[in-house]
Amino acid sequence: MTMQFTSTDSYVAPPDLAKAVNAAITLERPLLVKGEPGTGKTELARQVAESLGLRMVEWNVKSTTKAQQGLYEYDAVSRLRDSQLGEARVHDVANYIRKGKIWQAFEADEKVVLLIDEVDKADIEFPNDLLQELDRMEFHVYETGETIAAKHRPIVIITSNNEKELPDAFLRRCFFHYIRFPDAETLKRIVEVHYPGLKPRLLEEALGQFFEIREVQGLKKKPSTSEFLDWLKLILAEDLTPEDLKRPAQEMLPKLHGALLKNEQDISLFERLAFMSRNPRR
Structure with missing residues (x-):
């Protein structure tokens, strides 16, 4: 059965916005939502999750955020400290891998909504660094040698306040919608x-x-x-x-x-x- 998003009791979705969400779900592509601040871009993801009865995984992007953090981070400093202290856990590198929001969405036992919020806050290369992972719905963990593949393809919603231009290669892989200010x-x-x-x-x-x-x-x-x-x-x-x-x-x-x-x-x-x-x- 195809999932269909509509307005909820607490969110009024104009028909063109609902169509954009459903088109992105059908195409299995990330939905890139732009619009001036305060037009409900972030809230849209929450309401899509509520409307479809799905859990939401939220990744709030900052100016210092790196794409790798969405996948995982390797805490080499903690491992070095533990090795100096003679900790037994140091022999398993997996103890020092911190799962990012994309990993959490990929390993979920059910379909989820993955929100990548305010993607334009980060460095210009940030969107391109996620292209392959969002395309293939998998990534490699070099420290452990494992490949993390999505159990269920998440509904990916990416928001932008138009603070900077996004790369063409990234835009090609998204379904785009601009939320106009409501009349x-x-x-x-x-x-x-x-x-x-x-x-x-x-x-x-x-x-x-x-x-x-x-x-x-x-x-x-x-x-x-x-x-x-x-x-x-x-x-x-x-x-x-x-x-x-x-x-x-x-x-x-x-x-x-x-x-x-x-x-x-x-x-x-x-x-x-x-x-x-x-x-x-x-």
Whole structure:
């Protein structure tokens, strides 16, 4: 039976995103998901696992992460120390092999979802260094002489924030999907999942201001879906009304703007715009 991903009770997946996930599953290729931060790329993997009833193995990539760490690491320092102490375990090199996330996914007794999160944070060679292993679904452990092959081909989801270009050879082996920022209707559905029964007038006012902010030219960081949900949480906690949210004609910053604007440059931009609206050139 073919696995089919759909929206879950806690995640609204647009039809094109669901199709991309299912296409990658059918093709047995990694799904490369790009999109601006806060559009739910990481959460997608968790929801795919939940929707399909699978366990998830999560590998969070950092700027210092090497591809080899996803396979395994050999702790030569510990082995040297144990040899100096006369430890018996030193004679079995397997005691000093640390399994990486890819190894864990390959040896699982059931199919799993393998998330390689924020692949673009690492060195430019990082994706290429994983090509063969993700293609063949196996790798060799040189220290022990064994080959680790996937018992069940995992569903591989790779996320990128577009911080750097990924190699062509890597892209060829992936099914690609760009998560567009949700439109107002999709955002309403997302809000309904998190805050069911929110008063329509309050939501309309909040949505209007949110999209106005995102359209301001010169923003260093546009507020994301997750930040909009945080803002709504604060609005509800403060018991604000649609009238409370409305800004005076010459006031640019929204109420509780710290949930939406995350750097001083963007706050300064809104303050300059407010000053210009109060002091138009004659």
